[in-house]
Amino acid sequence: MRHLFRRLDGWLFALLLLLAVGAIGYLSTRYAHEADWTANGRTSLSAESRAVLAQLTGPVEIVSYANPQGDLRQTVAGFLQRYQAVKPDLSLRFVDPQLDPAKMRDLGITVDGALILHYKDHEQRLDELSERSLTNALERLVRGNDRIVAFVTGDGERRADSQANADLGTFITQLEARGMRAVPLNFAQVSAVPEHTDLVVLASPTLALTPGAVQALVGYVQNGGNLLWLTEPANDDLGLKPLADALGVHVLPGVLVDGSGTALGLHDPRLIALGDYQPQAITQGFTLTTLFPQVSALAQVAQAGWAIKPFLRSGPQSWTEFHPIDNDKPSDIRFDASAGELKGPLDFGFALSRLSPSPDKSEQRAVVIGDGDFLSNTFLGNGGNRALGERVFDWLLGDDKLVDLPPRGAPDRLLQISQAELNTLSFGFLIALPLLLLLIGGLIVWRRRRR
Secondary structure (H helix, E strand, O other): OOOHHHHHHHHHHHHHHHHHHHHHHHHHHOOOOOOOOOOHHHOOOOHHHHHHHHHHHOOEEEEEOOOOOOOHHHHHHHHHHHHHHHOOEEEEOOOOOOOHHHHHHOOOOOOOOOEEEEEEOOEEEEOOOOOHHHHHHHHHHHHHHOOOEEEEEEEOOOOOOOOOOOOOOHHHHHHHOEEEEEEEEEOOOOOOOOOOOOOEEOOOOOOOOHOOOOOOHHHHHHOOOEEEEOOOOOOOOOOHHHHHHHHHHHOOEEEEEHHHHHHOOOOOOEEEEEOOEEEEHHHOOOOEEEEOOOEOOEEEOOOOOOOOEEEEOOOOOOOEEEEOOOOOOOOOOOOOHHHHHEOOOOOEEEEEEEOOOOOOOOOOEEEEEOHHHOOOOOOOOOOOOHHHHHHHHHHHOOOOOOOOOOOOOOOOOOOOHHHHHHHHHHHHHHHHHHHHHHHHHHHHHHHHHHH
């Protein structure tokens, strides 16, 4: 009987074990539980991202324009699972960008895997797959309210509502989908920048501005307004010297040329291709190549209370060329220091910031770029031109200060040891440890044989 009870106990234990395994398997199909044991919680969403998702009161659709070949779609889907676990009505849909190239150009899709986020009547476009960029894009969707961006008109500036080659219509249309409203600003009709204007854009004027218009722009800057000034190669300042003095910058004469462009297949020496950028909030983490067709170099002449940081800089083989360039004819241009030409590297993009003179704002920002063609309808689709332009507008409108996610890297990922310590470890694992195991094994065999 005792032997029978032992066997029954064994069968009963096995039956209970099977029932427990089956119950756990069934419950796992009904309920999900995840635990992140990694250092700093690197595989789960941060508290900041969860707070942004909690503010979204409706469904969010994310469209990924990723090629079906390769593992990019799996990467995107796996990344978004963390967001979908917190917000189940966040959906993901894939579109093959090769099926309709014309539509991709209209949407401004230039990067494989680009994302477009749709929420209510607003959308955001992303070229970078990271928690910081996606969470900030969702935060912009939460804000929803349009920013008023006034484009100066009436002096031959690039138009924000035109599809002509030199104008900015395509880029501005894409920005309007991201919560920006473009309005014209003609100083022949108004004497000052209207209130509640978030940003004024002076995009490459070709005619001299009237003294009244210049004074209105200077007053706007002095009162704490944000400004984007796109200038072009020219030897005259079009009456904008008071504005340049207020910003503490100077537009250098001549056109910037780069002798290293031929190695990149650029036949026009005036084309400046950039892949590396000076450290600044606009270019933080930005790795796309941008193309600037005709560039004016800039110089910092006075602080004027501004913190000025260059973020666009030409290469060491560049210089300011004073002679005209005609690509239809052979050109023998070369650097001529005696003529006053300046040797590179030369800055052509400045980001300016200071404590705002306006009591309603904490910080005032301005950007001066020595080229406006890179955002034009003709050149917008080149490399990262559109993405850089969006970063410039985001910084000027303060959208870069949305969610500051703390770094969550794994600690102690690097092991630094000396050569003597490495030799000791090698001897221990390759010689001492195997000998110790052999000794222990031999001792166990000897003891068993003695029994």
